[in-house]
Amino acid sequence: GEDVEQSLFLSVREGDSSVINCTYTDSSSTYLYWYKQEPGAGLQLLTYIFSNMDMKQDQRLTVLLNKKDKHLSLRIADTQTGDSAIYFCAERGYSGAGSYQLTFGKGTKLSVIP
Amino acid sequence: SAVISQKPSRDICQRGTSLTIQCQVDSQVTMMFWYRQQPGQSLTLIATANQGSEATYESGFVIDKFPISRPNLTFSTLTVSNMSPEDSSIYLCSVDPLLGGAPEAFFGQGTRLTVV
Numbered sequence: 648g649e650d651v652e653q654s655l656f657l658s659v660r661e662g663d664s665s666v667i668n669c670t671y672t673d674s675s676s677t678y679l680y681w682y683k684q685e686p687g688a689g690l691q692l693l694t695y696i697f698s699n700m701d702m703k704q705d706q707r708l709t710v711l712l713n714k715k716d717k718h719l720s721l722r723i724a725d726t727q728t729g730d731s732a733i734y735f736c737a738e739r740g741y742s743g744a745g746s747y748q749l750t751f752g753k754g755t756k757l758s759v760i761p
Numbered sequence: 762s763a764v765i766s767q768k769p770s771r772d773i774c775q776r777g778t779s780l781t782i783q784c785q786v787d788s789q790v791t792m793m794f795w796y797r798q799q800p801g802q803s804l805t806l807i808a809t810a811n812q813g814s815e816a817t818y819e820s821g822f823v824i825d826k827f828p829i830s831r832p833n834l835t836f837s838t839l840t841v842s843n844m845s846p847e848d849s850s851i852y853l854c855s856v857d858p859l860l861g862g863a864p865e866a867f868f869g870q871g872t873r874l875t876v877v
Binding site: 678688692735737747752753754 | 869
């Protein structure tokens with residue numbers, strides 16, 4: 648099946664930028680997503696990017712997509728302690744019989760040091 | 762956007778019993794999805810629920826263990842049957858992206874299940 652890979656941990660100092668990386672294998676992916684999950688909470692959609700774009704910026708968040716290398720990154724500028732959470736990368740791919748589904752990475756735990 | 766409500770938000774259940782989780786969407790959707798997130802793990806798709814047809818289960822998940830209902834375009838239930846401690850997880854429902862042309866894939870807040 649299709650695969651999405653992420654590094655498991657990232658630690659940054661408050662005020663620095665965080666960059667979370669993700670690679671995927673499905674060449675038919677149409678959209679790629681970043682979700683945030685805080686302890687004990689559900690999934691919060693942070694942002695998404697269409698597969699024919701290479702960059703999307705939304706306030707402190709910048710998503711970069713290298714479709715050739717199937718590499719996605721999420722940059723968080725001026726990282727705050729409230730950004731501490733697990734960040735999931737997901738890709739929307741075709742699963743057959745007219746159906747699409749999301750495939751998730753294992754998540755990157757971001758720790759922000761005050 | 763879609764607002765997805767799940768009930769219950771959490772429960773502690775005895776092994777051997779069953780729990781039914783409800784998912785309500787504030788707009789009509791074709792496909793709804795049920796995911797499981799085991800402790801410290803990522804999300805795994807259990808099944809896709811289409812209105813008017815049987816749910817489609819992913820490898821490793823079977824209807825007898827996780828029966829799903831989809832009585833209309835705004836509602837679905839997932840039952841976790843004959844529970845064991847290994848079923849302790851967060852269960853989340855989601856709706857098909859591209860709802861009304863928007864690609865956002867929204868999730869309910871999840872049901873945190875502990876089986877003792």
